[in-house]
Amino acid sequence: MQNGGESGGGGNSTQSNHHSVPVAIDPDLISELESQINAPPKLLSQLAGRSSCCIFRVPQSLAEINRKAYQPQIVSIGPYHHGNPKLRMIQEHKGRFLSDLLARPRTPPGSITLCDVLDTVYPLKESIRESYSEALDIDDRKLIEMIVLDGCFIIELFCKVGRLGPAETDDPLFKMAWVLPFLMRDLLRLENQIPYLVLKALFDRCIGNFTCTNTNTTNSSSSIGNNGDEGDQDRPSLAKLALVFFNYMVQRPVQVLGKYYDCEGKHLLDLFRQTYLPPKPELLRHPSKFLQLIQSARKLHLAGVEFKPKKSESFLDIDFKNGILEIPVLTIDDFSSSLFLNFVAYEQCYSDSSKYITTYATFMGCLINTPSDAGLLCDQKVVENYFGTDDEVARFFNNVGKDVVFDIHRSYLSRVFEDVNEYHRNNWHVRWAGFKHTYFDTPWSFISALAA
Structure with a gap:
């Protein structure tokens, strides 16, 4: 009986060890955790997993190898590098390029106003936000302003370089030989993109009825009106303008580029990438179960x-x-x-x-x-x-x-x-x-x- 009593007492002691002891919870800790629960991720937003999200910050593991390769050197496009003071020189010319784009002659005669351009972009604001892997901490007004300036700058740049209209021999951006190569590289950086659907909408609105007066007769491999398809030179596609622009750097045959004049990409980098891909995916042979990399x-x-x-x-x-x-x-x-x-x-x-x-x-x-x-x-x-x-x-x-x-x-x-x-x-x-x-x-x- 005595042993049983001792045993029973030991059992009660064991049970008491499992009882929770009231602890005073810091209300600030609760508040902090609740704020983290309710705060949506910003650096990699919840939208980043969707197919509509196509413009990313380069992962640290890649960027640390050659950070300069991913960062614009002369012009910012889109939100990731917007406002960088080192890129101010070209930023100051974007308004001028927008003005030049609006002033281009059209058939039938008619002007494109700033209101027309804003009306084109404003309905796309949610699609624009969904295109970026980061949650954009910018209001709609600033977002639309940035996208309009950047998109119209790109389109007018393509038009000027493609000689769609009288040549401007005194444009300061083209008088300095180093500017264009830097612009071409910057427009093909992943962090420096705007959605292609925005460029296409702006292009269709501003250039859809543009009267082409090509004056370039010197560079047949890179001009819009001298590449073997004169029948459509009054209506160049956006892809055609873009690929001819970048071809100044790679000098690919016009016959090769011409196959992609009707292509569309997620952005300019994706468009240019598509021109190197096989036209049809190869039917892959089933390789051996153990496949390894090759020797040097x-x-x-x-x-x-x-x-x-x-x-x-x-x-x-x-x-x-x-x-x-x-x-x-x-x-x-x-x-x-x-x-x-x-x-x-x-x-x-x-x-x-x-x-x-x-x-x-x-x-x-x-x-x-x-x-x-x-x-x-x-x-x-x-x-x-x-x-x-x-x-x-x-x-x-x-x-x-x-x-x-x-x-x-x-x-x-x-x-x-x-x-x-x-x-x-x-x-x-x-x-x-x-x-x-x-x-x-x-x-x-x-x-x-x-x-x-």
Whole structure:
């Protein structure tokens, strides 16, 4: 009985240990937590997961590698860099460009007023907000003002450069040779975009009945009225104006650009990116379950792989057959390097985007691991280096595919990855390549081999 009593007493003690002890809760703590519960996220808004959201801040993991590549250097477009005092010079010209756009001659005669422009943009204000991954801390009036100035600046810039109208020989922005290249790069930065639907609405309202009086007769590869389709030169599409504008930097054949004059993108960066993508997605072969990245160019070369430049409309068109890796010539310079980084950033951020550029960047990053790899591909005429030293090219490709995510098994180069690795694993190829490098690199080596 006594033991039972002790046991029972122990049980009561155990129960009492599980009872909660009243604690005085700090009301400020409750208030703080409630405010966080009720506060919507700003840096990555709840709308960022929708397909309508297409303009992003570049992730820190990518931006820290080359922050300058993602930030505008001369002009701000959209809200992310709006008000930056370093970009004030071009900002002061946006009003003038808006005035010039409104003053353009039209058929039938009639003016476009500021009210017309505002009426075009105002109904789109919610779509504009939904296009950005960050919640915009700006009222509707300021938002519309910014979008009108930025959108009309872009359209008038395209018109001036495309020679839609009399040439302005005294425009200060075109008298300084460095301005246009910087503008072209800035208009293709992911953080420096406005929705294409806004540009298209402004374009249709302001240029839809514009009378074209093209005066350019000197640059047939980049002019609007001298590119082989004179029948529509009075009604250039927005895509046509944009692609001709950017073609001053890349100099692609007009026949290639012409295929995309009716395209539309999420924004200008996406539009330009689409011109490099295959017209139809490739039917992917099911690769092996274990698929890995390839070796560097130098190692593949020692294993017998040959590198040859390939003529193609797109740099993405890589092929491997019978030990020959054919790669379209890639020109590396300040413009293309910035373009690559922003293409990849867009594909990484926008979930509905294909990953063609990311796959290509990863593939080239595998090939170019060291300055020696870069030098080899330059010697083989696969890479044209206007960027700097072989070391700088290697460093660029090491970084452009760093910390990116893509599914190698579902990538458009999955077959190339698999076939190159299979060729590299073949011991006969390695032995034969070693024999060639030993005995046939020079005529004297060849004679020595015969003598042996």
